[in-house]
């Protein structure tokens with residue numbers, strides 16, 4: 001079953017059950033400065049759950065584009081390392097705004113998976129929050145799931161969009177990809193493996209968490225669910241990795257051609273194929289590469305992709321050329337992508353040209369530093385120099401180091417940043433034109449204060 005068919009089957013199924021189909025919202029959350037990007041299907045409905053945004057329906061369903069590359073849900077570092085994480089993915093969801101609750105939500109999901117998609121029950125496992133006897137009882141007594149396949153977990157089964165906002169206990173459905181893949185069932189010591197993959201999360205929205213961390217009951221208990229389209233496509237297409245599904249084939253082939261590296265299972269190619277999706281859609285939604293906030297996250301993803309291309313031997317600019325393949329793959333489902341195609345290509349090309357000026361030198365410095373390493377830790381000074389002089393985002397250096405089994409002195413890097421901030425402050429107190437000096441000195445795109453102010457946010461993103 002193709003991804004597009006799964007997407008459509010999901011929406012039809014819930015429409016038949018009284019849900020209004022709502023189009024995907026932007027990746028930039030509306031009126032929500034607390035959230036970096038739309039990271040789940042419920043984000044556009046946040047105020048509906050809170051009772052502040054009345055809608056003409058109490059049931060909705062959507063295919064929501066999501067980015068998890070910063071903030072509370074950050075999968076940037078997972079991409080290229082797990083079979084199931086993307087920076088950009090589509091989350092299929094059904095929502096009840098004070099209408100149905102646990103029993104219907106569980107039954108809807110189970111019926112869709114086992115009857116519409118026809119997945120064998122022997123492959124399915126579920127989890128519930130340890131305090132949620134009600135959900136456990138529904139799974140066992142009403143649905144008939146073997147109690148040995150119901151695990152009771154703690155933090156993993158309490159879902160929250162961010163540090164504040166709607167949240168609640170949840171129940172997740174896992175698919176067992178079989179003994180050929182390493183991993184154990186949820187709750188077991190081997191759960192981090194990729195054998196048992198979480199495909200669907202049912203959140204029982206009951207609380208609104210305020211800025212002090214306190215939970216307040218929502219006006220009415222509600223339902224928010226999220227099923228990862230790419231993960232379900234992997235299951236339905238009989239492949240283990242998300243990167244083997246139909247949606248990725250053309251992208252991987254294009255990336256292989258552009259980099260001259262034919263083996264499409266190479267992690268770097270997967271990273272590139274993943275990153276073009278998030279970068280393109282972020283630009284569609286109005287984000288531009290910059291040195292702060294959302295724009296800096298976009299810049300980090302682009303530079304990470306470029307570095308992986310460079311690693312595979314790509315010469316010259318290549319990343320922007322993938323937009324054509326992406327458009328061919330996703331432009332039908334997302335006309336806004338097709339419409340913005342040229343603009344996306346322009347933005348990416350400009351960013352590639354800028355970074356090309358420092359990438360080689362930065363990589364040279366990094367390689368030399370790695371070669372002369374006597375301990376296992378790359379010094380904070382080096383990480384800072386790469387950042388400051390060569391435009392290497394922290395996570396890009398971390399990504400290279402991870403490939404070599406080397407860790408970074410993060411605290412040392414932070415100290416360097418802080419020292420730079422202090423110097424800037426001191427200079428401005430003396431009325432010196434420090435900002436102008438930095439601007440002059442930087443023949444690259446970096447400018448003094450942009451760069452400095454950016455650090456606090458960068459730090460926050462790194463910490464998240």
Ligand code: ATP
Nearest residue numbers: 068075084085086089198199200201226227228231
């Ligand atoms: P995991 O534990 O595997 O990281 P999660 O618990 O963080 O997943 P949820 O926040 O519950 O995921 O999101 C709902 C669903 O969205 C997941 O069950 C999964 O199918 C899908 N999903 C989550 N993160 C990603 C991702 N980075 N890439 C692709 N699909 C994802």
Ligand code: MG
Nearest residue numbers: 073074075085
């Ligand atoms: Mg996760």
Ligand code: MG
Nearest residue numbers: 156172198201
């Ligand atoms: Mg999980």
Ligand code: MG
Nearest residue numbers: 156172198201
């Ligand atoms: Mg989950």
